[in-house]
Amino acid sequence: MSDEDKETKKPKKGKGLVTKLLFGLVLLGAGGGGAFGLMAAGVIGGGAHAEKEEPKGPQLVLKGEEDPYAMPAGKGEEEVALVYGEGGSKYRTAYYDFGDDFTSNLKDSDALVQVSLAASTQRDGRVLMWLKEHQTALRSRILVELANTSEDEVFTPEGKDALQKRLTKAINDVLTAREGFGGVDQVYFRSFIVQ
Incomplete structure (x- = not known):
């Protein structure tokens, strides 16, 4: 066999490596393109067409800002234009008055306590609606705390x-169990009598 025949029968070492690299690049490109397509369609990763996620629960309401969940004035109640001062919190505060007083015995005592309560929130009107909606469950929990x-x-x-x-905390626990969000910032005593 001549030297020429030996050279023609030997495969070139570089040709197989180049083919493998090109094949790898094609697969990588196809995978990346597929992932990009799925992301753009919103199937994975919340792509460009994915809906914006709404914030959870009632939102804080700035003073002077319209509350989309404001409760309309009740029968015989006047609508009042609200004017806020410049000081204090930048959020408006709304109050909910529990209609009836709460009367309970005190722990390990013959004494009774009678309180009238109000709750405040700086969040939108959904919290006030929930306080009204779940008043029975709230009254029960408040009496347990008293x-x-x-x-x-x-x-x-x-x-x-x-x-x-x-x-x-008790009021927020009840609201969270029923609605998934509390929202009450503070409870106030409107009257407080111990007998």
């Missing part, structure tokens, strides 16, 4: 502050 309060607590400012915080 019954779990000792006589010593109701006579000190610190005890009353702690009770306000517990009532706020």
